[in-house]
Amino acid sequence: MSEILFTIDAKEVKATEGMTVLEAAKSIGVFIPTLCHHEKLEPYGACRICMVEVETGGRTRIVASCLYPVEPNLVVRTRSQTIDKIRRVLIEEMLAHAPDSVQLDELAKEYGADRDRFEKEPSFCIHCGLCVRYCAEIKKKNALGFIDRGARREISFIPKLAAEECWNCKECFELCPTSALQAAYVLAQALSPV
């Protein structure tokens, strides 16, 4: 595999083709925040918190580092005024949905996000898709999925599968950055026929 040389925050990186900017950053110890990324799962690009600036041929663009493939001579900046502002607003929006998330709280401190900027609308889920994808890709059970669309989109367990499979697994619980997943599971339990 061909080696690709570029820089992240002015540090030289050696990466291999097919790697993402996020993976390359991790390999040299540069931290980029993520919410919907999971090493074992296919990249998803839903939360956008991992946005970075990339410069190629004199043009700067803003991309999701968990999706963006490395290229030779790329200049990546993981923090800048623009990036910090994007992350701050994203965190503020997500906090309106999941005010009690510990992960969001830590990010809010780091980026100076105002917890009360947007009116609270606690749906608890930030649509990171970790639970849904973990169940589909790793466990291959598809016990839960998304339903509806837009602002009304939410996760939903198939009650029968939840009763048969989930009790002994629950591996997705710790992936959830909020408390939405457990709440939905408790509800499915209550509704299940068994």
Added chain:
Amino acid sequence: MDKEQIDKIVAKYHGEPSALIQILLDIQSENRWLPGEALQMVAEALDVPLTRIQHIATFYKAFSLVPKGRHEIHICMGTACHVRGASRVLDTVEGHTGIKPGETDLDMKFSLETVNCLGCCALGPVIEIDGKPHGRMAPAKALEVLKNYE
């Protein structure tokens, strides 16, 4: 809907998982809504997770997961129809059928929905019943039209 009917529709598409949306549309148009058991049968026949079927069935407005009446009324609330008095037509139809948009009456006779422009604004206000458009509506005329449906 029984298993035989579902199997027939699935067979029409050679059990291709990629035809999922078409299959759901066919069931929707034959049965007017998608019962849970039908979705379960489709999941088994195509070997597609039920979660994906639910995702699609709740995503598109063309699908209904609740029973629909024998006749579907769509009242256009688009700009052109609106300025020509669509809301009065809607009020009258609501009053006559006793249902609001999104609902179905107890006799399963009518289901009511509003839409935003049916693409024939010159005929406004327009209502569509079971896919047939009725133009130049007024409250009294709309009631006349509804009488033709059993």
